Amino acid sequence: MSKENDRSLRFYNEVLGLNHLHYGIWSEDEELTLSNLKNAQQRYEDFLVNRIPEQSRKILDVGCGTSALTQRLLSMGKEVQGLSPDETQKNNFTQNLNVPFHHCRFEDLKTDQTFDCLVMSESAQYIPHEKLFEKSRSRLVPKGHLLICDYFILNNAEGVLAKSGHNLEEFRQQATGHQFELLEEVDITQETARTLDLAMILATKALKGLEIFSEQTRKKHPILTKLVFRILRKKWLKIQREKDLIDSEKFKAQKSYRLLHYQVI
Structure with a gap:
């Protein structure tokens, strides 16, 4: 993660007072304010947490941001570890929590530990998809779960909008090729795009x-x-x-924000 992202993290967290760094899930008539952004981001977190299988006890939070999700999962009795290559995220995580933290890129993770569930909230886009599935398969227990919530590029994407995110069709193919079964897919493009309207x-x-x-x-x-x-x-x-x-109409036309819930076959 770049120094620019490091500064962005500090700005969102310390200046704007945001506990989350991801998009929010908005209702159609909700007023676009920073206060409501916090509410929308909380709904996003609830949406994600509700899809983590109850039997998944040992979890790796990949790209753990401000550590808000990790803290939520710990409060639920989960055994959670964090991972991020970002220095600010490392400092924030280790200052707030006394749980294991891996200061590296996901594809460079060196551990013999396995996990019941890997959670990637807007972090999958930074990991080459082939390496993402290879490493996920090696770090998940048999029948383990991979939960991804992120935006993807559609085939018609062009210009600056085509530069961030994985191609959705190619990502699905990689998942199938690495023996991951898709348990659930939810399109939340419409609900998350209003975050861009606020921006x-x-x-x-x-x-x-x-x-x-x-x-x-x-x-x-x-x-x-x-x-x-x-x-x-x-x-x-x-x-x-x-x-x-940050043009929401162009975003909706060229990208798709999805929750993808996979399980190792």
Whole structure:
């Protein structure tokens, strides 16, 4: 995970006060606010946790974020371990919890331990799918479960939207080829895409604020304006360039957010 993702984690957790880093599950008429984002993310967590088999006791939380999911599972009496290559996630996890943590990429995991269930909440997209299924098969007990909740690329995806996420069709083929049986598949694209609508609102406000600041200070403080614009220019250009990433209609047309529940055959 990059330093940029590391900074993003700290921003979401320390500045916005979010306990979760993933999308949320929204109702159709829910107001798009940061407060409701927390509620939507809690529904997402509930949705995921409710699909972990009751008999699955030993669980590996792959890409454990702020450790909120791990803490929830521990409170349910599960035996949980965390995994992430991210330094901030490592520090957060080890400071909050006294349970095993693997500071590495999933495909580089070195342990003889096996697990009843592997949980990947928006972390599967960072793991090459062939290595994902190979490592999952080797670390799961017979008939063990692999629970993935993530967005996938559709065959018509193009441009910047095609750069993140696995191709859904290819991912399914890899699962079958590695002897994983699909127990459940749920499409939650519509419910999660509203998270992007909120992101668009926040990005638009940020751009508007920068424009207003520039207009008001250009005449009074031309040198200061040039300096500030030079500092913020890269951020401004990045927001403009990546607005397609937070366009919910384009997301729904070219990507699909799915829960995939597999079991080792």
